[in-house]
Amino acid sequence: MxxxxxxxxxxxxxxxxxxxxxxxxxxxxxxxxxxxxxxxxxxxxxxxxxxxxLPAVEDGVRLGSCVAKPGHFIAIGLNYVDHAHESNMPIPSEPVVFSKAPSSISGPTDDVVMPEGSEKSDWEVEIAMVIGTAAFNVSEAQALDHVAGFCVCNDVSERSYQIERGGQWIKGKSLPTYGPIGPWLVTRDEIADVQDLGLWLDVNGERRQTGSTSSMIFSLAHIVSYLSRFMRLEPGDIITTGTPPGVGMGMKPPTYLKRGDVMTLGIDGLGEQRQTVR
Incomplete structure (x- = not known):
């Protein structure tokens, strides 16, 4: 579904x-x-x-995030080797875990609103998963049994807040509208192999990111199992799982979002998003 x-x-x-x-x-x-x-x-x-x-809905209606009011919006960093290289960071030996504020979540075609003074806002296409049943200390073999489904996430990031201001990455990841989710939550039974899906992102019609979940350092099942050692994952929690190479920070010279830019992105079987930067 x-x-x-x-x-x-x-x-x-x-x-x-x-x-x-x-x-x-x-x-x-x-x-x-x-x-x-x-x-x-x-x-x-x-x-x-x-x-x-059941009642049919008129075409063209706005879509919100496909999940409402998650208790936790968890993110995994540096989960593709080439993205770790372009970020000038070591390849992690364990998943890099941080949070995005749930208040960052927006719909898949809502505007991304840059705050005054933002100069280094960046794009990141990612596959996210949503927990369906509580998970604590679960094995990797059973991990995906606790997942309700998968969706597209744009982990929009203000790099200066994330990297140059000290402390935790959450500061650069949590601005309102910096977490578009959707368009759909695709239930797990509809995805034959979640570790073989293509991801892409364009800015103003130019391809920036191309990747595949087959290139992840840590699989989705590993991520759920790993996180469940440290916390109880609750139904509705969103876990976004890292981005392939091609972010603005890794370009030479670095290139960041400007007001008026349009991001389009998608994942095989999970739909597409489109955001205008304001």
């Missing part, structure tokens, strides 16, 4: 894409796509529903 949230900011309703790509409103079955609604039992109830009997 492809789960969506549609409508104006703060008033999004839950929906599912039908076989013709139209959104069907499922608010009669689930209030919102938050933690409890992503459990295996809840997802099975949605699978068993008669989508044709």
């Amino acid at each position: 492809k789960l969506v949230r549609y409508g104006e900011p703060g008033a999004e309703r839950p929906g599912i894409l039908d076989d013709e790509g139209r959104i069907r409103d499922v608010s009669s079955l689930v209030a919102n796509f938050t933690g409890d609604a992503l459990s295996p039992a809840s997802l099975q109830r949605l699978r068993n529903s008669d989508l044709g009997a």
Whole structure:
């Protein structure tokens, strides 16, 4: 299934894409796509529903983030060898873990709003996963059983806040609109091999990033298992898993986002995003 949230900011309703790509409103079955609604039992109830009997949503409606109110928005850094090289950082021996504030989350086509004084905002296409059942100290073999589905994330980053201001990376990762999520949450059963998906990102129509999840240093299953040793992952938590090479910081000379730039990005089977920088 492809789960969506549609409508104006703060008033999004839950929906599912039908076989013709139209959104069907499922608010009669689930209030919102938050933690409890992503459990295996809840997802099975949605699978068993008669989508044709549910209201169809008009075309062109705004899409919000495909998950509402995650308790934690966790990120993994330097998870592709070439990105570690272009960042002039050592290849990690264990996953690099940091957080993005949940308040950074926005819809897949919402504007990215740079703060006054921002000079080094950068792009990062990533595959994210959403926890469906709580996970604590789980094995790698069982890790993905705790995942409800996968989605596209643009881990927009203000590099000067991230790198030049001391302390933790969260400062450069958490500005409002710096975490576009969606367009859909694609349930795990629809992805044959999550470690064989292509990723790409363009800025103003020029290709910047091309990669594949097959090139990850740490697989998605490893990441879930690893994180679960240190914290209890809760339903609805979002984990974004690192970006392939091609970020602005790694260009020669470094090239960052400007107001008016347009980012388009996508992942095989998970849809596409488009943001204008304001």
